[in-house]
Amino acid sequence: GSGKTVLVSSFFGPTQEGSYKNDLWDLVADDPGHGVRLYKNYLGMRAKAVAPLQTRFEATTYYFSVKLKGGDNEAAKKRPFDVLRLAWHDYPGEWFEKEPSSATEKDRRIDNFRSLLRSDVALLLVDGQKLLDHRGEEHKYLKQLMFTFRQGLLQLKDDLLENGPIVEFPRVWILALSKADLFPDWDVDTFRDLIILNAAEDVERLRSTVA
Secondary structure, eight states, X not given: OOSHHHHHHHHHGGGXXXXXXXXXXXXXXXXXXXXXXXXXXXXXXXXXXXXXXXXXXXXXXXXXXXXXXXXXXXXXXXSSOSEEEEEEEEOOGGGGTSXXXXXXXXXXXXXXXHHHHTSSEEEEEEEHHHXXXXXXXXXXXXXXXXXXXXXXXXXXXXXXXXXXXXXXXXXXXXXXXXXXXXXXXXXXHHXXXXXXXXXXXXXXXXXXXXX
């Protein structure tokens, strides 16, 4: 419920509108069915203010191709690539909070977490609504959030490392504020300062756990 599916829908949806203009690249969903689903999510949010259904106990990986335009000219023929592939892992937040209901779901959770940890970038979403609910006591929510991430990873440690250390893991971890429209006066510096003031030690513990 923090906004993970909203984020990927908002990333893809605007680029599919007829009014969207871009002279540099096209964004294409490799699976047409996924593309339709994400665009429908986006249209529902834009036209009806309806959020997508929550992702429950099933992770989805969306594959996109960023296709560069202008391949006919001489300069384009010298560029090192024409297409950038992007895999976006959308997973159910319940996996950090509840035990799987079956062995199949447990195996699926481990496989998906292994994929997440091998990604180039990880986005950890801070739920803006929950921050608002804890106004004046933001440290309680932020500490619980970091604790939940850490415990979720530690519980899976043996399974994740069953075949040895994960050599490739996110080089970039980003703490991001979802539902940021609830804080119209905030900018990125405000959010950064809030995290450091209330949860710097907890972020460092999470960093150690990931390492």
